Amino acid sequence: MLFKKSDLAIVNYHFWPNAQIIGETLLRFVEKASLHVRVSVITQSDLDLRKILDESNRASDVDIRSCRSLTDSSSNFFMRVVNSIYFLIWTVINLLATRPKTVYVATNPPLVVPFIVCTYAKIFKAKYYFHVQDIHPEATKIVVPLNRIAFKILSHIDSITLRHADDIITLSEGMADYIRSRSGTRSPITVLDNPAVIDLDHFAQPRDGDVIFCGNAGRLQRIPLIIEAIKLYIDRGGDLRFTFAGGGVYAKDIRLLADSYPNVTYLGLVPTEEAARLLVRHRWGLMPIDDEVTRYAFPSKSSCYLVSGCKILAVCSEETSVGTWIKERACGEVAKPDVESVVSALQMIETDIASQKQKMATDALLGEKQSNDASVPHASLPDPDILAFYSVERHSDMLLKLVINPCELEIRELDHRSV
Numbered sequence: 049m050l051f052k053k054s055d056l057a058i059v060n061y062h063f064w065p066n067a068q069i070i071g072e073t074l075l076r077f078v079e080k081a082s083l084h085v086r087v088s089v090i091t092q093s094d095l096d097l098r099k100i101l102d103e104s105n106r107a108s109d110v111d112i113r114s115c116r117s118l119t120d121s122s123s124n125f126f127m128r129v130v131n132s133i134y135f136l137i138w139t140v141i142n143l144l145a146t147r148p149k150t151v152y153v154a155t156n157p158p159l160v161v162p163f164i165v166c167t168y169a170k171i172f173k174a175k176y177y178f179h180v181q182d183i184h185p186e187a188t189k190i191v192v193p194l195n196r197i198a199f200k201i202l203s204h205i206d207s208i209t210l211r212h213a214d215d216i217i218t219l220s221e222g223m224a225d226y227i228r229s230r231s232g233t234r235s236p237i238t239v240l241d242n243p244a245v246i247d248l249d250h251f252a253q254p255r256d257g258d259v260i261f262c263g264n265a266g267r268l269q270r271i272p273l274i275i276e277a278i279k280l281y282i283d284r285g286g287d288l289r290f291t292f293a294g295g296g297v298y299a300k301d302i303r304l305l306a307d308s309y310p311n312v313t314y315l316g317l318v319p320t321e322e323a324a325r326l327l328v329r330h331r332w333g334l335m336p337i338d339d340e341v342t343r344y345a346f347p348s349k350s351s352c353y354l355v356s357g358c359k360i361l362a363v364c365s366e367e368t369s370v371g372t373w374i375k376e377r378a379c380g381e382v383a384k385p386d387v388e389s390v391v392s393a394l395q396m397i398e399t400d401i402a403s404q405k406q407k408m409a410t411d412a413l414l415g416e417k418q419s420n421d422a423s424v425p426h427a428s429l430p431d432p433d434i435l436a437f438y439s440v441e442r443h444s445d446m447l448l449k450l451v452i453n454p455c456e457l458e459i460r461e462l463d464h465r466s467v
Contacts (some may be wrong), residue, residue, distance in 0.1 A: 054111060055085035056451065057148035059139055059165060061156045063091040063114070065100065068320040069440065073243050075107060076444035081452055082109040087192050089140045092117045092135055113142045120267050125192065130287070132157050136164060143168045148309055151176040152451050157186035159206055166209045170175035177451050178213040183223060183344035190341060207231035215450055219346040222369030238450060242281050243443040244351040245324035248276070251429050257330035258289045258401060259394070260358070263349040264298030264322050270363055270385060272298070275305050277390035282309050288398050293318045293326055327356035332380070337361035339385065351438045354379055357430050361393055
């Protein structure tokens with residue numbers, strides 16, 4: 049059998065439609081790239097991606113090479129390792145089959161698959177672009193214990209991959225600094241924020257919620273601290289209403305909190321579109337994060353909170369990359385990661401919301417602003433520059449310019465509804 053060779057291969061566990069934001073970004077990226085070069089996508093999915101893409105009239109000229117996943121969200125660590133090896137083999141087979149001149153690979157899966165891409169690039173004199181969405185094995189070690197020898201070996205493997213990349217893409221200046229110091233790479237590093245879900249129709253609804261946490265309630269999100277702070281805040285007479293949406297290891301604890309306090313609601317896992325609608329309805333978003341993690345990753349919910357127009361309460365140290373990000377954008381407050389500091393911040397938020405309601409009521413009485421319910425402000429549109437900066441369209445364009453790297457490339461905006 050003769051295989052069709054590719055100019056560009058995209059290697060990532062997740063692709064459209066499963067990973068709705070990153071997946072859509074990658075899909076637009078490959079659609080635009082396919083107007084100029086031959087593109088293959090090496091991924092995993094339990095769906096017939098080629099059939100779904102054809103039915104949606106998407107990526108007709110893209111070679112989709114997808115294998116079935118052996119795991120789901122409930123799979124244990126051993127099965128995840130098996131699945132990683134399985135995808136590694138799948139990647140090797142398809143790289144050799146398509147012989148791409150350029151490869152885009154992300155840290156999903158981490159470490160070994162990017163190293164295989166690095167090895168392929170050296171042997172076949174190809175270019176590769178490494179999208180570091182999390183720095184491993186450091187990010188892994190926080191969740192899964194690694195002994196000193198294993199950590200050293202894995203760090204060395206990742207440093208080799210970083211040093212030989214034609215370009216590295218990452219999420220924050222802090223992550224870029226750590227990549228340089230640990231790996232000694234001289235490769236150029238591009239900082240590219242996570243894209244966000246954007247639907248202007250969401251802003252027609254009232255902003256009638258107080259505080260929301262939307263995302264993974266995992267070990268790195270300081271959920272036990274948040275739960276204790278909310279209990280203490282309410283027990284001291286606090287009136288804020290809290291909404292939690294998402295899954296994770298602390299989902300049961302959040303549900304227990306919601307069962308115990310009437311002004312706490314837990315919605316469980318919600319679709320990406322519904323999550324975006326929820327954010328627009330709330331005035332403040334909770335973004336707790338372990339300090340150490342901010343050196344190796346950046347919370348993806350940050351951009352979604354920002355474009356939704358709700359202020360952000362980050363729970364971390366001020367000197368972290370997240371704390372700096374909040375201060376530079378003047379988009380919220382940073383609370384120290386202890387219960388009393390978070391309670392004080394929630395009390396400040398309660399005062400802020402009460403002040404907003406009072407101002408709206410006063411404006412309505414003076415005839416300066418018409419409102420059927422002065423206590424419920426309607427969501428206002430964010431700054432157009434913010435919407436453009438965090439859009440999937442810009443993100444896919446940036447990837448195209450970096451990876452295809454044309455001298456004068458005319459980028460067509462695709463006729464798809466923005467997410």
